[in-house]
Amino acid sequence: MPIQYYIFFCLTLFSIGVIGVLTRRNAIIVFMCVELMLNAVNLLLVAFSKMHHAAGLKIAATSTAGIDAQIFVFFIMVVAAAEVSVGLAIIVMMFRNTHSIDINFLNRLKN
């Protein structure tokens, strides 16, 4: 499978996430769209790692080229899990204070 197909697919998922962030007002949905973008990038990293691995195997048969990208993806998942727990705690706190999860309430930070 050519790498371009994977890039197109991941770009589509990423753009859907961007559109979600721009068009929805529910804070949880916006947060979920951020997760979607994160996942699209993860998949692209794995696809690039396999492309790199295929090139490395042509040079040496026992090459482990491309393994770093998969470890990066693992660490991205670790950070995403931590990020979601703190982010959802912030959303819950915001809901307790304003009884709404509309992100337009957050513009009071302006004043």
Add this chain to the structure above:
Amino acid sequence: MSTLEILFYALSAFAVISAAMVLISKNPIHSVLWLILVFFAISGHYILLNAQFLAIVNIIVYAGAIMVLFLFVIMLMNVKSDNEPQKKLFTKFIGVLSGGSLLTLLIALVKQTVQLEGKEVMMKEGTIGLIHPLGKALFSDYVVPFEISSVLFLSAMVGAVIIGKK
């Protein structure tokens, strides 16, 4: 068309349709369920790329833990789907337009890149995605970041508890 290609196209279409449904559905719980389907499709892609460890971790961490957290929060808040504030139609249109132009721009950019031409992604074979080489690399070259990530989890836990208690 080979089986791999059919699987690739089917999983991609499934993922894109589910991702669009995340945005379209009015009920936040439906959005979460559609997002879980997207994560399963992406795990399927990982399996096609023979990244088996990441496929399992993706299901456990994303579809298992994170999405359950989202569901819990939505059910705790008891948000009514019918009185959810909507953005103005014009703002929505502008949002879709800018997202679509971002996609078009990036696709045009990738299409002209000569460095990517003829590069093939290795599917179904290759050993780097298996748990044995990954574990070896994780506990030899990347052992310090691995330990630091445990500190990160600890701080995230403390932060979530402190924010939640206020």
